[in-house]
Amino acid sequence: MSEQPKYRQLADALRREIVNGIYPPGARLPSESELSTRFDASRNTVRNGLKLLVSEGLVTSSQGLGYEVRSHEVFELNASRFENLTFQQNGDSYTTDVTNAGRRPHQTFRVEMKPAPEDIAERLRIEVGSTTVLRFCHRYVDDVPWSTQATYYPGWLTEQAPRLSEPGDIAEGTTRYLAGHDIEQVGYFDEIATRMPTPDEARLLEIGAGVPVLLWTRTGYSKDKRIRCTITTFRGDLNRMQYEIGDLSARNEVL
Amino acid sequence: MSEQPKYRQLADALRREIVNGIYPPGARLPSESELSTRFDASRNTVRNGLKLLVSEGLVTSSQGLGYEVRSHEVFELNASRFENLTFQQNGDSYTTDVTNAGRRPHQTFRVEMKPAPEDIAERLRIEVGSTTVLRFCHRYVDDVPWSTQATYYPGWLTEQAPRLSEPGDIAEGTTRYLAGHDIEQVGYFDEIATRMPTPDEARLLEIGAGVPVLLWTRTGYSKDKRIRCTITTFRGDLNRMQYEIGDLSARNEVL
DNA sequence: CTGTTGAGCTTGTTGGTACAAGCTCGATGA
DNA sequence: TCATCGAGCTTGTACCAACAAGCTCAACAG
16 A cells, blocks of 8 residues: 555546546536545445545535536635725626626615614614615526625615615615715725535535635715615635735836 | 434534633543443544544644644734834734734744745746745644744845845844845735645644635735745634725724 | 326435454463 | 653545435326
């Protein structure tokens, strides 16, 4: 027996073949029993090796179907544009260029009133249990789940901005809509975390076990009040976030 | 048989007992054979359940010793404190933050010269393969691995700031040291990503294969040049990043 | 022609066994 | 006294077997 246990050798061999393109993204790996004969190992040992690759996010497994090599095309999200967010992939913005490039973004909304949970109440500086407007947003690109978003607005905002609590999209964007009703967001702070998805998130984002999610919590405030808190859940394997901070004018010179 | 498979029920039960403090951090779990009789399951099933907890980062296992409950205190990292750097008396923000949190920081350094790899060269706007100073830094909090960091500096910097390429800590912090040699960082942009750890990272950070890592790439620039690129790898389960953007003076009023 | 069923593939779960390898600690021997 | 060894615990690796559950697709019945 060589130094490395057999299941690791198996995983290393398969990993090599995957990164070398022998099994490209979307391809199916040989079945456990095939690998079992190829590597002269029991099915348990094969499963141990494959479990490594799944946990690395290289492949997914599904009952009845087999093991599939995951694609790893990365979208970049610039989070520090103060005015507006642009979702980008390879330089294409989500709202315009993606459409032009033949990609079809779409999003669905759901609105409800909900008593503020503890973490939200703390961020919005309101009482736990007080009324909030909760706007859900599910985003897709080419019908592939992209992100799920939950935005909480303190209830008092609806007096000035009633459309917040009405169902449906706000075409001009909520930031602009609020600004038009004398509620201007002058800053925000973000919290970013990562963890493995809950079963619900895995289902909504259609990701298998072994793929982390990126959690992005943005709390925005006006001159004198906190006006919203947005929690966005991304597929961690397909997203990067970017922040630009400091003297941005100088950055242009060093681009 | 109930809906959930037995190994998940087992993991759920143990997880509950861990978060409820029945098994506090540092405690040993019962051995596999004890759990086997307690849950009336085979050792394979027990191992499947424990593997879940290990991959969640809740416990570690070591051959001959058993399963130990890990500590799981979350650390918050403010990544946007650009102006505050000026007011720091000594040391870098890591040392300051950790000490302020009442915990014990500890870091080791390693310095080498290395030809610029492609991704670094692109970020530093230098030729691929040109000389860079690479400073590694492993950081611990209370002797628990916290992050590994690799900072690339373009080679020309050493003419103005020779201590960069010398081994050992730069006590006042590299940002301050560089500023003292007329190299002032006026801004930076960050990229944040998450993925599952490579085997090397899992070993260095002492995390299980199921704990995602948080990748933080910061590219800093002076008035006319890009001066460094830092890639930091964090344990994703114990870290959150925070950014504050916009009119920070207004934020003070709504704190 | 269409809808259903089931054979035959896949992975998922659970049980068992055996031995290797790492750690602790008491017994043993110099 | 002190170093060494080994019994006895722990987890790690590897094998086997059986059945459950999900998917595909061809054969079949209506």
